[in-house]
Amino acid sequence: MHDQLDAYLEHLRSERQVSAHTLDGYRRDLLTVLALCEKNAIHHWIDLDSRSLRGFIARLHAKGQASRSLARLLSAVRGLYHYLAREGLCRHDPASGLSPPKGERRLPRTLDADRAQQLLDGAVEDDFIARRDHAMLELFYSSGLRLSELVNLDLDGLDLAAGLVRVRGKGNKTRELPIGSKAREALQQWLPLRQLSNPPDAALFVSQQGRRIGARAVQLRVRQAGVRELGQHVHPHMLRHSFASHMLESSQDLRAVQELLGHADIATTQIYTHLDFQHLATVYDKAHPRAKRSTGNDE
Template sequence: MNQQLEQQWLEQFKRYLQIEKGCSPHTLLNYTRDILAFYTFMRREGLDSLSDVTYADLRVYLSELFAQEYARKTVSRRLSSMRSFAHFLKREQLLEENVFAQASLPKAESRLPQFLYEEEVDQLFAGIKGDEPLDLRDRAILELLYATGIRVSECATLQLTDLDVSIGTLLVYGKGKKERYVPIGSCAIQALNAYISSGRPHLAAKSTIPTKELFLNYRGTVLSERSYRTILKKRMNQAALYHEMSPHKLRHSFATHLLNNGADLRVVQELLGHVNLSTTQVYTHVSKDRLRDVYLDHHPRA
């Protein structure tokens, strides 16, 4: 299998993912990396074509990944990427057999999502003091992430027109270009109003290029996804909360706190933008304090 043909097939697959499946740039990047990694394995093993790959070759590849101590989730994703790629090539009559469909995906590790306790969330927000433009922006970002549970990728593409503070709703463009409306609480609305009226105009004035994006950096241009992690880490340190923290943990906290306080699982599924209910069910864990409270309230001999 020559490298020119490899690249041609990969480009066809990427167009299919982008146009027919509506995959995000992040998903396309993961597929590309996984397929290129398998191409590298093929060349090392002297396999000239995907049609030459046998189940035994696949077992060798998976064994190598585990030997290199890749997480089960990563191994599963790599196999799933190749399975989808081979399925596409078979559909296009470029491949006769999908050998990747013969291998079962590694069982995922059952790790609960990490989250902040409600008291820690209060501490985080209390630590954001000041009325400088960046203070107003950071407070609005964190309040919005926690109030809505949206992904950072979704937050980074928000425009001013997606927000309606008068009725407290936000139009979110999720995975697969799917749209959903999510409500916004009063604390987030207050923070957003302060940022939009007093913070954003100062930041926007730093750039000669007008932008419709909601959140801007100190240069007045669009805030990158990576910057959200930096902002959160900075604000966590200021609040003396020394967690391994990511913006996604606020999404976990959003879902956990809703369910712990009695929200319906399907409502939380809709708010998070999950296609399958099973994805949302990972948040049905409860804190030790919540377990103890429910036990004391409901057990007849507690």
């Protein structure tokens, strides 16, 4: 089993040319399955059946492994058995028809409108780093960009006169988004400083050496701004979630928010209706005279 697993991983590395990160994930998942097989006296991949694999999944779930992780593990098993079938080593796929246990869907963390304003309205030094970071924060919250969309943004995607930004999202799909007045102002203050680094290409956000800023660097700068202004960790997707939640709360237009976020499926956007309901429920509990919490003396 070890030899066939090693051959499959080498196939992924050399023929499929998957990333090192993906390869490590497949290796970890398949080694987990291999260990469970050995523990249950299954010594050949051909002897692993759907019933045994279902039992493995149930045990891992009972130990606290997340549904998403188990889905990834099943995907790794399917890939392995597809390879074994291609090599004439096995004719069945024990993962066929199996799905991971449904996990509890976690609602995304957001900032409320006051906290978002506090984050963005702090004093900004008139220097390269401060102006760049402020422009990034404003654009994240103004237009609901993904991290990858922001770091890949070029100057020609920006139309400040029209108040629009054009981004390329998932599935290589392009969409145009409005830029709020605060974000436009922050970008106008950043662009002259950007030129001082003599960037070799058209990247909108660059380091002091002129190189396109990377995703990890952006995450770090956003996190530092959150700690400095709010005393909490903030990440780029939290700003995107906050944008979506606040837009839906104000407009009640789910389709419009779907288009702004670039979601292919409206079901993905619908999670923000749960966030909006939570907000409304909290307001109701605090304000409605018939929704006051019992004091224990109402008998």
